[in-house]
Amino acid sequence: MENAGYIGLSYQMALHRQLAVIANNIANSNSTAFKSERPLFETVPVRQQGRLYEFVQDNGIVRSLNTGRLRETANPLDIAINGKGFLTVETPAGTRFTRNGSLRLSEDGRLVTADGYSVLNEQGQPINLNPADGKPLIAEDGTVSTPAGAAGRLRVVQFDNEQQMRKVSTALYATDEEPQPAPAVQIRQGMIEDSNVEPVLEMSEMIEVSRSYQAAQRLIETEHERERKAIERLARAA
Secondary structure (H helix, E strand, O other), X not given: OOHXXXXXXXXXXXXXXXXXHHHHHHHOOOOOOOOOEEEEEEEEEEEEOOEEEEEEEEEEEEEOOOOOOEEEOOOOOEEEEEOOOEEEEEEOOEEEEEOOOEEEEOOOOEEEEOOOOEEEEOOOOEOEOOHHXXXXXXXXXXXXXXXXXXXXEXXXXXXXXXXXXXEEEOOEEEOOOOOEEOOOOEEEEOEEEOOOOOHHHHHHHHHHHHHHHHHHHHHHHHHHHHHHHHHHHHHHHO
């Protein structure tokens, strides 16, 4: 395969990656607190035989940090974070962070995520509630209480570079960066944050990328046909 074919193939591989990311966005358009993503590509110049060629290279993922729509659920254990911040949770793999505020009580009375991970307070400890104490109240500052008294305050944190956070599940993140307090956020009880994916826009982009993929395929096929005809002519000339 000559250089034109290699360039077309590198472009096609990048488009295949982009299609996979778009498909994942669409699949998670109804996932709580999911953030849409975009692949980040860059051109790599390569000089061969005195000519400069530019190939396409996948350089990672860029995550949209826009807040999804806050939707009312009337469930007192559902919370949404209005502003820049993450809940702190404890998992078997260590401390992780999430904006998915679809919470529940475990059998032993711990406030946990939908996956069963303990939600931590400002001291880094699980928050325990007794269902017999009555309906929990979660204030805008994250203080969790019942008619029997305060049970703790949610540890809500933020990071200087959210793009460096590693996604370990749909809305669960890990990072090596030191978390900072998030004083500007407001906790909204009885609400959850929807995905920030716009399905119609994603579908439109998928159609455009599919067309570009087909165009790259035609380029490769045209290059193969050119090479085949050139070889046939050389064979007849010999």
